[in-house]
Ligand SMILES: [Ca+2]
């Protein structure tokens with residue numbers, strides 16, 4: 001874009017620019033702990049503790065995972081033999097970290113779903129005080145090989161895996177954060193550095209786009225998790241809005257592994273040296289909703305409606321039935337049981353939720369759900385119908401035939417059948433020719449034929 005175009009655009013944006021500056025100033029006032037808009041994680045204040053009540057930082061980071069390097073020195077593992085970022089086939093060696101390169105000690109990864117966005121938080125620590133920092137966080141969908149032993153290894157990469165670059169020069173202000181995705185097909189023009197597939201694709205400057213921010217500590221800070229004190233320039237952190245960066249959208253993505261590497265210079269194709277071995281993580285934009293149905297005293301078909309674009313939007317359940325929605329993209333949803341069939345009432349709606357940021361609120365026939373990545377919500381609707389006393393009374397008046405139809409000692413589906421403790425022959429004495437009123441099971445249990453119908457309908461209609 002030439003200068004005149006820029007000038008015209010600036011003039012057009014003459015009002016918007018001061019407004020955005022004012023908004024940034026306002027955000028700085030609202031979030032003095034320096035958090036990425038939409039997140040309350042203090043990801044660019046250069047320390048690990050909460051400075052503003054209500055915020056989070058590494059000390060209480062959501063879904064925090066920690067990776068520790070082996071001790072510095074001759075036993076420390078690193079990549080060797082010219083390993084670069086684009087290489088899937090790497091070589092693990094020991095004792096080869098140059099003294100003028102970052103000697104990593106630890107990393108942290110955390111993530112959360114907040115304000116309709118998935119946020120990723122990253123931190124590195126190193127043992128040496130160097131002016132520049134060139135770190136890469138590799139985040140993979142699949143589990144990685146064991147990098148804690150030496151020798152040749154093949155990284156288990158998948159198209160769409162993430163590499164987040166963290167480049168910092170002391171005196172150069174804030175770190176520059178970049179995002180690259182692993183590319184396995186298509187033209188090589190997608191490659192950022194290498195001229196062949198597979199490769200890390202073209203880098204997005206997350207910092208310039210406003211999708212990420214970070215900091216390096218300028219003075220000594222404490223790491224309360226590892227219990228260490230970190231001199232200036234030995235700790236770096238970043239917060240990334242993965243939704244804004246386009247990593248997460250309307251389809252489900254899940255990452256299972258993360259590790260940290262140091263590049264030997266700001267140049268992307270520079271050799272990678274020290275690393276902190278991969279650790280399992282759970283970074284995803286999707287969760288699971290499960291609805292169970294239980295009925296009492298019979299069975300029927302119950303209808304449900306949903307909001308939030310679940311597919312299918314409506315469904316029906318009978319006793320023992322389950323509807324599972326896997327791959328539910330983080331967001332707001334609800335499930336509502338429609339008015340039950342005649343005679344039935346909704347006895348209870350009980351729900352549980354797991355996962356940071358995932359919650360469910362049952363109210364009447366509606367479960368209101370906030371789903372975060374990796375979350376689960378499980379609800380059970382229990383419906384009840386009263387037994388009709390008219391039938392019971394009528395049956396109790398019937399003599400012998402009822403008695404004969406009672407399935408007394410049948411061995412088959414007795415597991416779900418509340419078998420009477422007394423046999424029909426004893427409850428309905430043949431001496432009188434008719435059952436005694438006291439022995440008639442009118443209130444303690446349903447009469448035999450009615451219950452038999454209930455069983456058969458449950459078993460033969462698996463809707
Ligand atoms: Ca911080």
Ligand SMILES: [Ca+2]
Pocket residue numbers: 033042045047048049050051057
């Ligand atoms: Ca802080």
Ligand SMILES: [Ca+2]
Pocket residue numbers: 069070076077078104274275276277
């Ligand atoms: Ca190492």
